[in-house]
Amino acid sequence: MAEKADREKPVEIEADNAEVDDKTKTTVFKGQVVITQGTLVIRGDKVTMHDDGKGRQAATALGNPATFRQKRDGVDEYIEGRGQRMDYDSQRQMIQLRDNAEIRRGGDWARGQLIEYNSDNGTYRVVGDTQRNEGAPAGSGGRVRAVIQPRTAPPSPQTK
Numbered sequence: 001m002a003e004k005a006d007r008e009k010p011v012e013i014e015a016d017n018a019e020v021d022d023k024t025k026t027t028v029f030k031g032q033v034v035i036t037q038g039t040l041v042i043r044g045d046k047v048t049m050h051d052d053g054k055g056r057q058a059a060t061a062l063g064n065p066a067t068f069r070q071k072r073d074g075v076d077e078y079i080e081g082r083g084q085r086m087d088y089d090s091q092r093q094m095i096q097l098r099d100n101a102e103i104r105r106g107g108d109w110a111r112g113q114l115i116e117y118n119s120d121n122g123t124y125r126v127v128g129d130t131q132r133n134e135g136a137p138a139g140s141g142g143r144v145r146a147v148i149q150p151r152t153a154p155p156s157p158q159t160k
Contacts, residue, residue, distance in 0.1 A: 006038030
């Protein structure tokens, strides 16, 4: 699960320029955009943010690739993801990565056309694009590809 304290932190944004539309509550940031909220860092070439006025914020990041990185709650480990497009919903704590999407946690990783990561419960779903050619490499179409590292069992207590 993602670092819970991140939700209470302010959102800090850096970009080359920004266009604000108060009427639609939309802001478009362009040029090496970096969004930080606690341990969550989102990067993209262009990020469009929407605010519904009730505390819910959504953002769409485009990049080559757009990326995110966030510390997992209670462990010294990060989860990282990337895709050509990333959609973030603050209320649902959901990040969707699209097109050449990849997610990494520790030594494990997965690739596909769409990845949905729920930072609230630490789960993710990876979807391939089986409508493309069967021989397409993972991440650019075709099937999902993943690598899961072996887990070592904790040592059992010795009895004397």
